[in-house]
Amino acid sequence: MLVYTPSGLIAQHGLLLLLLLAAWKAGSGQVHYSVPEEAKHGTFVGRIAQDLGLELAELVPRLFRLASKGHGDLLEVNLQNGILFVNSRIDREELCGRSAECSIHLEVIVDRPLQVFHVEVEVKDINDNAPIFSVSEQKLSIPESRLLDSRFPLEGASDADVGENAVLTYRLSPNEFFILDIINKKDKGKFPVLVLGKMLDREENPQLQLLLTATDGGKPEYTGSVTLLILVLDANDNAPIFDRSVYEVKMYENSANQTLVIWLNASDADEGINKEMIYSFSALVSPSIRRKFLMNEKTGEIRVNDAIDFEDSNTYEIHVDVTDRGNPPMVSHCTVLVEVLDENDNPPEVVITSLALPVQEDAQVGTVIALISVTDHDSGANGQVTCSLTPQGPFKLVSTFKNYYSLVLDSALDRESVANYALVVTARDGGSPSLSATASVSVEVADVNDNAPAFAQPEYTVFVKENNPPGCHIFTVSARDADAQENALVSYSLVERRVGERALSSYVSVHAESGKVYALQPLDHEELELLQFQVSARDAGVPPLGSNVTLQVFVLDENDNAPALLPLPGARGGGGALSEPPAAGGARSPFRVALYTGEISTTRALDEADAPRQRLLVLVKDHGEPALTATATVLLSLVESGQAPRPSSRVLAGGAGAGAGAGAALVDVNVYLIVAICAVSSLLVLTLLLSTALRCSAPPSEGACGPGKPTLVCSSAVGSWSYSQQRRQRVCSGEGPPKADLMAFSPSLPPCPVPDVEMEGESSGGDYSGKVGYYFFNFHMLICE
Structure with missing residues (x-):
């Protein structure tokens, strides 16, 4: 025959197999093929790739493969041409037994994307099995007295094939006594029966030997034969007779033991011992049937003796003999066909x-x-x-x-x-x-990365005291990612921007893993009150997802700036000498200072009894915690009316001098003081409005008595603050009627650097402060020359 294989056409000698190549698609991806059993290796079955709509080039990349439950090696696919071919011997009888339908179910699986196709390959039967008989010789004992047309059932042959290949016909070797009759049993095929056509004579023919031949319906046909040895018995003229030659019984599987299957009834026309009968299974009954059924030899009852399982066998054919007690005994035969009915005893x-x-x-x-x-x-x-x-x-x-x-x-x-x-x-x-x-x-x-890290709120407000140590932890941001594994691994970073002239990263940093925010340097409330920036949270997914949160860092003020004394506008220097403190104490001071305005005024009229030279030590103190202070020394020279004070350039250490022209009248001094108070108040308002612009501006003009250079140390290594400033001013008073003269001191919080002023003072560190008070430490009299 000619078959398709992966290597081409191969010529084979032998019988021509009819290869059915009809294929159709049905349902969801079902393809049907047929192939004869016993086909040679490489026999073409079908173009499976083409029939499933698959390209040949994609079979290997898409991992084309076959899967078959228990029959994985019978069929194979050539991945080069997409042809399904026979891979190993297919024996239909071994695969499906005597089932009318026999198919191999294949699952075709391809990946990328995953697709599953169902392929059914029908295995066609060929006539490769000859009819066979269970024994090589069948013996029949027939009395010579049997009447004509007596029937003697024979065991038929069996053929492992199906369909026409298993349809058997029988023929009997030529003889003068018997003819062959065929019984068609319901759904059980044909069974041969010997019919007596001529009376037997034991004396002439004590035994007969016939040949029964069975031929199947295949092309070519096969035959099988069995020898029939007929022993002719003498004497007993009447054999027992069943009322039917074939009994059909239906029963459910799983019937209990001793359940009655059938009660056979036979009769014998003889009398006496020749009428007594014994029931028995025929020699044709297999041992398996003998185990499942029990025969009562006296009554003819057949009962269940073992488990009856529909899934094991759904029919049983029981051959029964009934034998009388005559001499010789006579035997009659019948067949009991037991059909087992299915019960729902197997779960899926x-x-x-x-x-x-x-x-x-x-x-x-x-x-x-x-x-x-x-x-x-x-x-x-x-x-x-x-x-x-x-x-x-x-x-x-x-x-x-x-x-x-x-x-x-x-x-x-x-x-x-x-x-x-x-x-x-x-x-x-x-x-x-x-x-x-x-x-x-x-x-x-x-998990796939479909969730960005999320903060609990879009904005956080943080309060940090100024003068913090470098690298201190000020806040911790935390974002949660609903994904898993690396898709939920969050890292943090600053969203860089510029803060004034400097980069944000010079002020703060954020730890990439913990989200802790650190201040990299001490923060100064006077320089930066609010630092606003964003922190980004990003996961480790591909591609990564992220979100931002805003931090508003308010720098809280600490009392790190001592009060500063500004020069008095319009003041003029005067000459004089520093005197020693008065020897006698307890005398009431002729001067006083206002607690919050800094105005120095007389408490009484000045007279000749007062020392001509006065030294006043004024303490300025804010309300911080702890408080910061500054001191100013005021040198006063008392002069007579119309006498101008002499210029003096002396600077007193630790104090501030004040002077006025010796030739000016006391009335002029009061005018000057009032003008100075107005000027200082105006300067204070202007300073508040333009504080940002003036922080780094040039120092104001010098006072009348000459400048004293200020010194400002902005920060120490440990973050504490100190401040010192010098100012010297001379105020002189002439003779005349008593007047309440006053002098004003204007405190301020100067930025770094501070202006040059003619004041001498000292201060110490402290906390929050915005309001100052003025106090006298001591005073000395200074007389203008």
Whole structure:
């Protein structure tokens, strides 16, 4: 014969096999082929890739493969040309027994994307089995007194083939006594029967030897034969007779032992011992049937003796002999055909084959998750199985072919909502009551990076005291990512920008893993009251996702600036000498200072008894915690009316001098003082309005008595503050009527650097402060020359 193989056409000698190549598509991806049994290796079955709509070039990349339950090596596919061919010997009788239908079910699986096709290859029967008889010789004992047309059933032959190849015809070797008759039993084929056509004479022919030949209906036909040895018996003229030659009985499987199957009844026309009968199984009955049924030799009752299972065998053929006690005994035969009825005694079986686990949470609807096959060994409605899925959720079952299902994705997944699904597949048959079986499958949902890190709130407000140590921890940001593993691994970074002339990263930093925010240098409230910036949180997914949070860092003021004394506008220097303090104490001071305005005024009229030279030590103190202070020394010279004070350039250490022209009148001094107070008040308002612009501006003009250079140390290594400033001013008073003269001191908090003023003072560190008070430390009299 000629067959297709992967290497081409091969010429074979022998019988020509009819190769049916009809293929059709039905259902969801079903292809049907047929191939004769015993086909040689390489026999062409079908162009499976073309019939399934697959390109030859994609078979290898898409991992084209066959799967067959228990028959994986019988058929194979050439991946170069897409041809399905016979790989090893296919014996239909071994594969399907005597079943009328015989098919090999294949599952074709390809990946990228995953597709499953069902292919059914029907195995055609060829006439490769000859009819056979169970024995090589059958013996029949027939009394010579048997009447004409007496019938003697014979054991028929069996043929392992099916269909026409198993249809048997019988013929008997030529003889003068017997003819052959054929009995067609319901659904059981044909059985030969010998019919006596001529009376036997034992004296003439004590035994006969005939040949029974069985021929099947195949092309070419095969034959088998058995020898019939007929022993002619003498004497007993009447044999027992059954009322029927064939009995048909139906019974349910799983019947209990001792259940009555049938009660046979035979009769014998003789009398006496020749009428007594014994029932027995024929020699043709197999040992397996003898184990399952029990014969009562006296009554003819056949009862169940062992388990009757429909799935093991659904029919039993029992040959029964009845023999009388005559001499010689006479035998009659009948056949009991037992049909076993199915009961729903087998639950379905569920097999789940996982193909694509875990499932990505962004998998497309319709993605095949697993393949499910169900079987039920019962028949009819008892073997019809339906499958259901619980819970429904985002999955469903799709029937693909007969008892095959696919578990597919029915709706979108979200791992952050449900990370694992415990599914139960229930298979239930159509019996009454129905039986069911379950199988569990756990579907794990794999994470994809679809969630950005999220902060608890979009903005945080942080309060930090100024003068913090470098590198101190001021806040911790935290973002949560709903994803898993690296997709939820969050790192933090600053969103860089410029703060004035400097980069944000020179002020603060953030730890990439912990989210802790650190101040890299001491913060100064007077320089920067609010630092606003953003921190970014980004996960490690591909591609990464991120979000930002805003931090508003308010720098809280500490009392780190001592009060500063500004020069008095319009003041003029005067000459004089520093005198020693008065020897006698307890005298009431003629001067006083206002607590909050800094105005120095006389408490009484000045007279000649007062020292001509006065030294006043004024303490300025803020309200911080602890408070900061500054001192100023005021040198006063008392002059007579109309006498101008002499210029003096002396600077007193630790104090501030004040002087006025000796030739100016006391009235002029009061005018000057009032003008100075107005000027200082105006300067204070202007300073508040333009504080930012004037912080780094040039120092103001010098006073009348000459400048004293200020010294300002902005910060020490440990963050404490100190301040010193010198100012010298001379105020002189002439003779005249008593007047309440005053002098004003204006405190301020100067930026670094401070202006040059003619004041001598000292200060010490402290906390928050915005208000100062003035106090006299001591005073000395200074007389203008």
